[in-house]
Amino acid sequence: MVVFAGQGDVQRTMALLWRTAGPGDPRTAPGPKPALSVDMIVDAAIAVADAEGMSSLSMRAVGERLGRTAMALYTYVPSKGELVDLMYDRALAELPRGYDGEAGWRAALTRWAGDGWAFYLRHPWVLQVSQARPVLGPNEYVMMETLLGVLRGTGLGAPVVRRLVGTLIYFVRGTVQPVAEARQAATATGVPDQEWWDGRSAQIAQVAPDFAERFPMVVWLGTEGASPLGDEADEPCPDDDRPYMEAEAEKTFQAGLTVLLDGIEAAMRRAGL
Amino acid sequence: MVVFAGQGDVQRTMALLWRTAGPGDPRTAPGPKPALSVDMIVDAAIAVADAEGMSSLSMRAVGERLGRTAMALYTYVPSKGELVDLMYDRALAELPRGYDGEAGWRAALTRWAGDGWAFYLRHPWVLQVSQARPVLGPNEYVMMETLLGVLRGTGLGAPVVRRLVGTLIYFVRGTVQPVAEARQAATATGVPDQEWWDGRSAQIAQVAPDFAERFPMVVWLGTEGASPLGDEADEPCPDDDRPYMEAEAEKTFQAGLTVLLDGIEAAMRRAGL
DNA sequence: CTGATATCCTTATGCTGTAAAGAGATAGCT
């Protein structure tokens, strides 16, 4: 299930996201000094999510990591939903903030996409934060600004760029998602990827003996190796520890990106650039 | 949180998916006749998910819709995870199974993408079924076969097509996702999209008065034409009831698809087709 | 010192998936 953004007090959420919260009068209030902070909680929550996946992210788990009960967190954060928002925005801060355009926009965009790929693999849970409504934290805008800086190199106008932005982001997200979730599932369930796959495909042969007749093109896709393009033949990737699936997904990513870049070039040509 | 596929007895799951389950000896066993069936349960579950979203899909809710308790379902389905797998595969059966290639592959692919878009909007919860490991039900292969039938029209070889498949599917999924989840969130929380958005963007102005200096390109993106951020739409969106966001996302979808199609054409040209 | 306010804990409520055990129906077998 997707975690929806918190819908509590909008004002407080935004203040937390943009860090305009505390420092009105820092230490004049009575009561014990806070032993925790929003930052500590967000960090602990990210650590939990990184290590054990979003499905293991509970208020108890976060509290435990800080030596507190679950309820102690509610002093700092209105609800779990808001905490997830904060985690999301904090994680985005890791992304590079600018790309050198000297080698051309194609190279820059390729590096941007690669960094995104690596980022989502580092924090797979980010893909599970609902995109229904933007979190609207500062780092989301920073990320947007970074991408726009790269796209400016194409010389395309705002209306075109506006559409490209979504396409590019969703492309990266979409192509990493299977890889990220497969990793999560493998660690969460303890079943290695290869094993799971073997079991299933053995079952398919048994349960659908007429597979080749029912799905001829799927079989064709799997068997035919040589490309009329003359691009590199598919090797079994011998000295590669990662699951086969990941290597394959990465090729999909690279090839898909090429298609996108070519498409952008076509748009530029059409715009007379 | 993403719902992971059930990891119970692989054999039984596959049998359920491919419907090779029951009819060994249909009516020789003692005991009361089953009042339910896997199909009825899957239908009821889909109805719940369609109406109230994946987060409201509980075994109790499904059972209630059938006049049974939650536990009654476990006679037919091993776990909630398996049920979700079955829902997913059943839903996919709705998709068209072939596209006329007479008007060219571009037209066919455009129609394919449009049907996918509509499908995901009809069943937003499908986007929340984990893609970590393929469900491997029959209709997933049918869908693949359909797409491959369209892509065959390009004349490209298997290795290239193999990569295009993922790119296209993720593109469609990625671009509908915000729209689908926004609809879900709006109905689930009862907060209309416009209202939520207004509250947040008003807060941004207050919390980041220096927004224009910090994010000049975001502002540029928003001022030249309609904006996903802040200001009202400059572009006319007459007699359209849907939230502004949806219309905008649809444009992103169309424009992104054009970029993809242009990119595919470039790949064909490079292959000498 | 007093009263107000802060952090943090304990307890409790209503969800969730599902394990365990039992009630009642129905078939084949004797």
Next chain:
DNA sequence: AGCTATCTCTTTACAGCATAAGGATATCAG
């Protein structure tokens, strides 16, 4: 016909979840 194995479905129970409510305790301004 009666017995018994087997099936469906219910009840009850349990652990885990987010979080509401209330209480204990520490710290400030006066």
